[in-house]
Amino acid sequence: MRAQTVSPALFASLDDDVVASGSETVSVPTPSTGETLHELPRSSADDVRDAFARARLAQLAWARVGFAERRRVLLRAHDLILERREMLLDLIQLESGKTRGQAFEEIFAAVSVTRYNALAARKVLRSRPVRSGLPTVATSRVRYRPKGVAGVITPWNFALSLGAMDVIPALAAGCGVVQKADDQGALSILALRRAFIDAGVPAALWAVVAGPAAEVGEALTDVADFICFTGSTATGRTIGEKAGRRLVGASLELGGKNALLVLDDVDPGQAAANAAHAAFSAMGQLCVSVERIYVQRKVAGPFQRALIERLRAARLGSELDFDADFGSLASAAQLARVQAHLDDAVEKGAVVLVGGKHRPDIGPWFFEPTVLTGVTPDMLVYAEETFGAIASLYLVDGDDEAVLAANAGDYGLNAAVFTRSAGRARRVADAIEAGSVNINEGYRGSFASVAAPMGGVKQSGLGRRNGEAGLLRFVEPVTISSTTGLLQLPRTGREYEQQAPLLMLLAQALKALRLR
Structure with missing residues (x-):
């Protein structure tokens, strides 16, 4: 170090x-x-x-x-x-x-x-x-x-x-x-x-x-x-x-409850590596990080195995060098929130695929990156933003079901689509209700696009940075207008009557010339 x-x-x-x-x-x-x-x-x-x-x-x-x-x-x-x-x-x-x-x-x-x-x-x-x-x-x-x-x-x-x-x-x-x-x-x-x-x-x-x-x-x-x-x-x-x-x-x-869609033409290992980063960079304490992963059934098995393997092999740490893959939760309050969401989900039947453990041996607020399956609507983690260390995995059949699942809920900040097909990616991305959609990357494409607007829809916010x-x-935009003196604009009823035909001709000419 x-x-x-x-x-x-x-x-x-x-x-x-x-x-x-x-x-x-x-x-x-x-x-x-x-x-x-x-x-x-x-x-x-x-x-x-x-x-x-x-x-x-x-x-x-x-x-x-x-x-x-x-x-x-x-x-x-x-x-x-x-x-x-x-x-x-x-x-x-x-x-x-x-x-x-x-x-x-x-x-x-x-x-x-x-x-x-x-x-x-x-x-x-x-x-x-x-x-x-x-x-x-x-x-x-x-x-x-x-x-x-x-x-x-x-x-x-x-x-x-x-x-x-x-x-x-x-x-x-x-x-x-x-x-x-x-x-x-x-x-x-x-x-x-x-x-x-x-x-x-x-x-x-x-x-x-x-x-x-x-x-x-x-x-x-x-x-x-x-x-x-x-x-x-x-x-x-x-x-x-x-x-x-x-x-x-x-x-x-x-807030956000951001969705990642894994379509059935991906390389499962590559998709899993990218999904791990999308969900657990900064330990999930990022407004645009992924908390919901929707995987099409055809690739679900190999993707799930690759994701588990990737996260089990990851190194946790906060040393002042580039050795660690994932860091710590930021506070005792964050740790308590993550633990509460996990405990609630497990008590109600969710299954921990990987992670799920507090790691005080590394530091006071370290927590293993955790992926759940079997998450149901009665669990806090289903629709409430965890903002740290937990992602939920769901199986879907087809692009339409994946899009409907991604669009369900109150939030619409960020989303991601993983696929080898550029055309398919664009079609799915266009159907997702979110302020930004990343293709084959979790959030960094849009986060780094400082010339493009960033913000949310629905309950994820107003305005754009x-x-x-x-x-x-x-x-504040200020409009400053002045007359040229070429024509005196009408002020009386008689002047309006005289100039109305001229102004109508002007309106028709502007339309014909396609001038705004």
Whole structure:
């Protein structure tokens, strides 16, 4: 195991960047040992309001510097992330219990998001002319005004990458940010922020607060000009209701019970290897990871055997190197949730195909990747999101049955289809009700496609992050129109009577010319 590149002094330095006026702190443990990693300051509601006040002042200047300067700063931050990648990888692992490979996914996502938004913002958000409904009589332009200061609430599971997906487009669009970090992911967020501050982002423009949701989260959603939330459907629904009452926008990426369809033309061994990663990367603590596996009966036997063999051979660990295949659950609460879902399922008749054991010999919250069969609707694991270490396997006959099973339920965040046929894959993917569908991969194709929108349908959320949609959520479109003076538009009844035939001819001509 290599030596870590972080020290208690670095923890203390990053903790000092939290907006907190008091001396109260909370001990944050590391999943690898359960021991205290650092003491995180607690923010108050007053701290949140102060952070927004300072961010609003900084945002006025940031919006005026223009796209070229924001691009320069963001691209410098991109380079600093790469320069500091070993330190960032260590922090992600120490906070989350992930393997180094799964931590690397976060670094790659963060630099990709930064590069995309730095380069795309001007093209997507520049002022542009649009065709007037009265050509030669009036002209129109659309410009985009930054919404102000966004409130971003980031979960613990992919703190660095999910934070980047919300914060960076806001900065690229000319907005400020006040971000609430989860206790278990605060160091990663603070270290990412430090790279951007060192690159030239004004410190007040991107503030980080930490503390209880009932106080800090409520204060943030009370004053934000736009709200980004990633988390549970229940909490997202509450935030969405508050945003609606305040008439401010919100993007909400919420829960998922993601399905993987294994069609009968796959290579069972290859499909099993990919399915194992799709379900248990980050120990299933990822909004887009797979919890339901639907296997067509023709390949069910060899696929099941290959999946069991793959998971039994996997190495669990959280060392600061690339040796481990799967890491730890992130907390005692996560362990308790996984154990409760497993106990409920087994008590009601489910069968454990592989895994199913807590592994305190490796670390306090390690749990073997677990696959169940015989899962029925009366079990918690059937429709409720476990968010860790358990996937359920079901047999299906044919593509239609697989699609119907995948679409059953309240969620629609991510799905996957495994097949050797490109045409078959597209047909099945088009029929699935989900915000993203991956072919022959669990989630990384769409997760890494930072130019494409990412989000859910049904109870999996509203709005989209990434791509043009991810930038446009942080701006208000403003239409500016002016008349040319070529024709005086009608004002009186007589003038309307005189000009109505002319305007009707104009409408017919525009249709004939196919002009919008």
